[in-house]
Amino acid sequence: MVAVTPILWLTTIILLSFVRGSSSARRFDRRSDLDYIPPINASAAAGWAVPLQGSNTCDPHKACTDSLSPPPSGKPLQYLAIARGLYMYLCPGGGPREVAKFQSQSTQLYDAAPLIQNLPNEEAFHALPAKLHDFDYEQLKNSTLECLGTIGTVNDTAIVTLFDIATFEALPYESVLPPDDPGSNGRWTHSVSPKRDWDIYRVEVAGGTPPICDNTQFMAEEEYTAEYWFFYSGGEDLWTPNNIKREELVDPKDMPAFI
Incomplete structure (x- = not known):
């Protein structure tokens, strides 16, 4: 993993002072020297x-x-984007062999452009999610990073909202275990919009794995950070009915609605 110098980390920390929770504002106060950076x-x-x-x-x-x-x-x-999010899981309480069931997600997507220009190379960027997973964002103020969208769950389906751009369903297409520490880090995933105009990759995931269930019924919040890559071929692809059957994309037992 590429080391990031203290100066670069200071810059990154200032840029990445996220506000936790789904009520995050679309735009945070930005330093005047970042005004020239386009939001996306x-x-x-x-x-x-x-x-x-x-x-x-x-x-x-x-x-x-x-x-x-x-x-x-x-x-x-x-x-x-660099994402900060929560996955909600339910442990049904039927015994230690019960598997935690995914309930919903709340994810904020932050434009990575201000970060990229302050990092030495691509490897340093890929190292950020793991470094930032345990960072206490609530202790920092004056966030300078642009929130470009969110991912939530509606009727057991992931809904991506890119502000002033598009809102669309994201359907799981494929996934692989992460290359490092799969017991703690969530799968890498490739999802698609119903009309296949969007391809969404969630990679370099840190955290987010389901809790270990016991005999107690409980809800658990699992924080995660990740990179999200959005590829787009054109077309509106808004949240509208479509002709693609979800079972053609992924086995629901293999991969639930989160992306």
């Missing part, structure tokens, strides 16, 4: 490639794989 800027990551290589994953009735499939050719990167 995928060009800052020109030449970068979304990480795809995870760990070996074997799902029932499917072949084993250790990598997500690459973005479709001709579908460029539009938005790159």
